[in-house]
Amino acid sequence: MAVQSIQLDTLPASPEQARLWCAQLEDGEILYFPQTPAPIPAEDLDFLLNQRQSGASIHKNIAYKPDRDRLSGWDSQTMNDAEVNRLRGIMQRYSGSVTAFLTGFLAPYQGRWRRDYASYRPMEEQGRDLPLRRRNDLLHTDAFPTRPTRGARILRFFHNIHPTRTRDWVVGEPFRRVVKEFAPRQLSLPHSQSSAGRAAVRLARATGLASLVPRWKRTPYDEFMMQLHNAMKEDAAFQSTCAKVFVQFAPGSSWMVYTETVPHAVLSGQYALEQTFLVDPAAMVTPDSAPVKVLEKLVGANLT
Numbered sequence: 001m002a003v004q005s006i007q008l009d010t011l012p013a014s015p016e017q018a019r020l021w022c023a024q025l026e027d028g029e030i031l032y033f034p035q036t037p038a039p040i041p042a043e044d045l046d047f048l049l050n051q052r053q054s055g056a057s058i059h060k061n062i063a064y065k066p067d068r069d070r071l072s073g074w075d076s077q078t079m080n081d082a083e084v085n086r087l088r089g090i091m092q093r094y095s096g097s098v099t100a101f102l103t104g105f106l107a108p109y110q111g112r113w114r115r116d117y118a119s120y121r122p123m124e125e126q127g128r129d130l131p132l133r134r135r136n137d138l139l140h141t142d143a144f145p146t147r148p149t150r151g152a153r154i155l156r157f158f159h160n161i162h163p164t165r166t167r168d169w170v171v172g173e174p175f176r177r178v179v180k181e182f183a184p185r186q187l188s189l190p191h192s193q194s195s196a197g198r199a200a201v202r203l204a205r206a207t208g209l210a211s212l213v214p215r216w217k218r219t220p221y222d223e224f225m226m227q228l229h230n231a232m233k234e235d236a237a238f239q240s241t242c243a244k245v246f247v248q249f250a251p252g253s254s255w256m257v258y259t260e261t262v263p264h265a266v267l268s269g270q271y272a273l274e275q276t277f278l279v280d281p282a283a284m285v286t287p288d289s290a291p292v293k294v295l296e297k298l299v300g301a302n303l304t
């Protein structure tokens, strides 16, 4: 686990350097920009910093779906239509500028990704009162309960827009190490396509997720990744004894990481933007590092 700091005056990088950065991401490292490469206009920043979630919206991220230009999670008690439209425009610009930057910066991927949601997280992360499986302050790898990725990788690009405070994370050891600890001990890692399917259905029923996700939409890979997310959060011994590092992201900085493979927890911080990309695992510069490949090698079966 390491943080690679990148200064903007070193960009654009050589093709060799770009491949190295991709390889570092795929190896579980965080690429950190002390100064964000996707800056936000001052008037947009002011608007974002003045947002307050209240009532039923207090625990929600504001989410923006780029392909539909749709905003959700905004606070209907405090925002009027004009403000909602303004916020949608800000998120649209943010999503577009991050995508434009990464299209060049991650050139080795050749745009082999789907742009997923962008989000704005205006709430204070410290002391949030959330159910265990939804807590962000426990180390976890990301998995989407209702939107299986079917093997695609979850790359997230963040921006701490708080004017003065750091955003504080804890980061654990990458997938290839933690998976060895969790797979045999706590998870019903599938042994074949058919038994995996049966295990997936049993698990979905046991966790109450069967009603949320049509069975055919989730691959054995998705089932495993969801189980891994839950098992990490529920394992108090892992939380307290696993190897981890404390990382602070400065005001105005950005960072990106494959969050489905790097265990992370958010301890404190307020006002962050984020854009998610679902990257084709076949586009990796080190294809064997993709979690679907690691798991398939472990069980000797196709998981998607």
Ligand SMILES: [Fe+2]
Binding pocket: 140, 141, 142, 259, 264
């Ligand atoms: Fe997460």
